[in-house]
Amino acid sequence: xxxxxxxxxxxxxxxxxxxxxxxxxxxxxxxxxxxxxxxxxxxxxxxxxxxxxxxxxxxxxxxxxxxxxxxxxxxxxxxxxxxxxxxxxxxxxxxxxxxxxxxxxxxxxxxxxxxxxxxxxxxxxxxxxxxxxxxxxxxxxxxxxxxxxxxxxxxxxxxxxxxxxxxxxxxxxxxxxxxxxxxxxxxxxxxxxxxxxxxxxxxxxxxxxxxxxxxxxxxxxxxxxxxxxxxxxxxxxxxxxxxxxxxxxxxxxxxxxxxxxxxxxxxxxxxxxxxxxxxxxxxxxxxxxxxxxxxxxxxxxxxxxxxxxxxxxxxxxxxxxxxxxxxxxxxxxxxxxxxxxxxxxxxxxxxxxxxxxxxxxxxxxxxxxxxxxxxxxxxxxxxxxxxxxxxxxxxxxxxxxxxxxxxxxxxxxxxxxxxxxxxx
Amino acid sequence: xxxxxxxxxxxxxxxxxxxxxxxxxxxxxxxxxxxxxxxxxxxxxxxxxxxxxxxxxxxxxxxxxxxxxxxxxxxxxxxxxxxxxxxxxxxxxxxxxxxxxxxxxxxxxxxxxxxxxxxxxxxxxxxxxxxxxxxxxxxxxxxxxxxxxxxxxxxxxxxxxxxxxxxxxxxxxxxxxxxxxxxxxxxxxxxxxxxxxxxxxxxxxxxxxxxxxxxxxxxxxxxxxxxxxxxxxxxxxxxxxxxxxxxxxxxxxxxxxxxxxxxxxxxxxxxxxxxxxxxxxxxxxxxxxxxxxxxxxxxxxxxxxxxxxxxxxxxxxxxxxxxxxxxxxxxxxxxxxxxxxxxxxxxxxxxxxxxxxxxxxxxxxxxxxxxxxxxxxxxxxxxxxxxxxxxxxxxxxxxxxxxxxxxxxxxxxxxxxxxxxxxxxxxxxxxxxxxxxxxxxxxxxxxxxxxx
Numbered sequence: 001x002x003x004x005x006x007x008x009x010x011x012x013x014x015x016x017x018x019x020x021x022x023x024x025x026x027x028x029x030x031x032x033x034x035x036x037x038x039x040x041x042x043x044x045x046x047x048x049x050x051x052x053x054x055x056x057x058x059x060x061x062x063x064x065x066x067x068x069x070x071x072x073x074x075x076x077x078x079x080x081x082x083x084x085x086x087x088x089x090x091x092x093x094x095x096x097x098x099x100x101x102x103x104x105x106x107x108x109x110x111x112x113x114x115x116x117x118x119x120x121x122x123x124x125x126x127x128x129x130x131x132x133x134x135x136x137x138x139x140x141x142x143x144x145x146x147x148x149x150x151x152x153x154x155x156x157x158x159x160x161x162x163x164x165x166x167x168x169x170x171x172x173x174x175x176x177x178x179x180x181x182x183x184x185x186x187x188x189x190x191x192x193x194x195x196x197x198x199x200x201x202x203x204x205x206x207x208x209x210x211x212x213x214x215x216x217x218x219x220x221x222x223x224x225x226x227x228x229x230x231x232x233x234x235x236x237x238x239x240x241x242x243x244x245x246x247x248x249x250x251x252x253x254x255x256x257x258x259x260x261x262x263x264x265x266x267x268x269x270x271x272x273x274x275x276x277x278x279x280x281x282x283x284x285x286x287x288x289x290x291x292x293x294x295x296x297x298x299x300x301x302x303x304x305x306x307x308x309x310x311x312x313x314x315x316x317x318x319x320x321x322x323x324x325x326x327x328x329x330x331x332x333x334x335x336x337x338x339x340x341x342x343x344x345x346x347x348x349x350x351x352x353x354x355x356x357x358x359x360x361x362x363x364x365x366x367x368x369x370x371x372x373x374x375x376x377x378x379x380x381x382x383x384x385x386x387x388x389x390x391x392x393x394x395x396x397x398x399x400x401x402x403x404x405x406x407x408x409x410x411x412x413x414x415x416x417x418x419x420x421x422x423x424x
Numbered sequence: 425x426x427x428x429x430x431x432x433x434x435x436x437x438x439x440x441x442x443x444x445x446x447x448x449x450x451x452x453x454x455x456x457x458x459x460x461x462x463x464x465x466x467x468x469x470x471x472x473x474x475x476x477x478x479x480x481x482x483x484x485x486x487x488x489x490x491x492x493x494x495x496x497x498x499x500x501x502x503x504x505x506x507x508x509x510x511x512x513x514x515x516x517x518x519x520x521x522x523x524x525x526x527x528x529x530x531x532x533x534x535x536x537x538x539x540x541x542x543x544x545x546x547x548x549x550x551x552x553x554x555x556x557x558x559x560x561x562x563x564x565x566x567x568x569x570x571x572x573x574x575x576x577x578x579x580x581x582x583x584x585x586x587x588x589x590x591x592x593x594x595x596x597x598x599x600x601x602x603x604x605x606x607x608x609x610x611x612x613x614x615x616x617x618x619x620x621x622x623x624x625x626x627x628x629x630x631x632x633x634x635x636x637x638x639x640x641x642x643x644x645x646x647x648x649x650x651x652x653x654x655x656x657x658x659x660x661x662x663x664x665x666x667x668x669x670x671x672x673x674x675x676x677x678x679x680x681x682x683x684x685x686x687x688x689x690x691x692x693x694x695x696x697x698x699x700x701x702x703x704x705x706x707x708x709x710x711x712x713x714x715x716x717x718x719x720x721x722x723x724x725x726x727x728x729x730x731x732x733x734x735x736x737x738x739x740x741x742x743x744x745x746x747x748x749x750x751x752x753x754x755x756x757x758x759x760x761x762x763x764x765x766x767x768x769x770x771x772x773x774x775x776x777x778x779x780x781x782x783x784x785x786x787x788x789x790x791x792x793x794x795x796x797x798x799x800x801x802x803x804x805x806x807x808x809x810x811x812x813x814x815x816x817x818x819x820x821x822x823x824x825x826x827x828x829x830x831x832x833x834x835x836x837x838x839x840x841x842x843x844x845x846x847x848x849x850x851x852x853x854x855x856x857x858x859x860x861x862x863x864x865x866x867x868x869x870x871x872x873x874x875x876x
Contacts, residue, residue: 068507
């Protein structure tokens, strides 16, 4: 049971190391280690000399109780001298009992008193492993090891954390008797750490968009064959002059980069159908508006999260978290880069994308896509609001959808198509 | 005979008897109210009490005698084998001399005398006043039995727990350090403790299908943890800010959870931890899983273990002195094996009376138990404090009942009685401690420091 577990963890090779561990107070939250986690009691300061024993025997006058206590003290502390035959004879003459003499004969000499001080180690911004003079003494909990007891003298303290680089790898500190010495290590995430964190953030982003667990996971998704995402709301088109055109819209997005937008304004109604290879209008709006609408709708369609993830899934892209200042936690921002394209992706508290910015030195660099107001539909989250801002910061399109739902696309498409045929 | 006495005379005689009884009770009651039970005021009670054996009581003792005075040094050695307490005295000495700030834990195992926490609370108060408050130490989780209490800590729990162990100690033997556990398989069950500490530990049964728990301090979630693992002793510890805390543990799923208790410690000082079980006999310790018990004992690292059993064995048990001594020696060895550096002090059973042949008499079994405990302690190098002797000897319980220091069952004490016992035991211990300090100074060279 626990003893066996303890037995596994204790080995002769690390006996010295465990002695240091035994001095650890419980790091903030500790579980399942039955080695004593309190500081060991300081060594004895009682030195017993022959003269003091003779004095004691003279005053105790053979009192059995006093002598028994003295024997116990001798057993506990040992003697400050090595008794000779002469010494034993002197004690016998001073009326020491046989038990007392036996205790004197069998008592050891005390271990030299070791002066001790305490060392506290802290790590920022992550927990780290701590070594003292080459011996691993443990891992910080919530950023610190409150204290360990060490012999007086200088020690070299070092700390390490996978995927992090310490600003100062080793520190030499003096341990002084009865004093607490504090050492702090600051870490900066390494390049490998940034990449590992970036890959992790990307996976967290994917996972957060798909609900992944609970009831929602059992719902439908647009990936299921025959399903489409239906949205209804308003498009706000901002042109280079700063004018805004408002278009009520109803749209369907399907697998295979297919989409259908129905735009209406007063008595005008236009339907734009997009496929992987191109697009077509059922009735072309005025030329200028058609160009603006086509460009804006293309941005909205391309900015749909499933398409975005598809693009980021490109094995040629490398994920890396954005570097953080020394001692600071890495923020949930990562870059996906490779070849000529680089995206900077900022995640919200639930690891869903809140902003994606194209950073590539190519046309379109500086394009920003902002997502907010996520809603769960079927097994995935969809943003109800998407803003796409062109690099000039003026032009762009904003889609605000009041309705987001998963529908059976085949039926809906047919119904919608027939409905609009009648309208036409 | 009665018919020869005129009715009026019979009535007046009856009236005189009644008046006499009422008068005696009134005076007695008045004196009890006026005179405090402890200290010098006791003399008033002693003087006023004339030998008036109750009609129900056959007096095995001649007359009422003075109740042992806590302030007086006993004529004989009050603690047998006092050298057994030297390791604990050494800790106290060093704590006092500020050579070592580590807290000293004292664990008292016992029966209802201990479980009431009156006796132990008295000792706790006196020790903490002199050596500092180390916190409440170990206390049982929830309300494992009706009437469970600790005067230095508030605790309780929801209704969905059931108790394991207790006086029968039946079951798997996994009852932690206190011989008691509380179990549930219901999500959302909770226990709480309210106490001052800067370090908390939760002792639980680690088991293969163990459930998950969440620990809160007031409303703040501190940690979630699982009790799942290889079958054995489990604990989590939590370092916190000094001060008053209200820790709450809540089950997070419908898997089995068994809790043993809380440990609430401070950086330094003395803890006096009550581990009494109502109706318990010493032999129940042998029914607790030894390796688990030893693991928790080692972790607690007590400076002193106090064992206070014998009343139940003496009153209702049928132990022979030899059998009891062998069993009691086994228990002492079990403690020695687990924590060899700890001092052990056995408190012999107090005087108690029981009914035999329709009359109340001093329980004859107590003699056998005391003899057996004394012998076992001598053999095992443990201290022994003869409670009955310090009460005044065989039959002294009647005096304590008459003085309002013991209850009408002639077995248990009143709170004042337990306080009296605590004061006497503390006084006797401290006398030995002073002697220890004197010896320590005499045999040490040079003298590093003096105890207060």
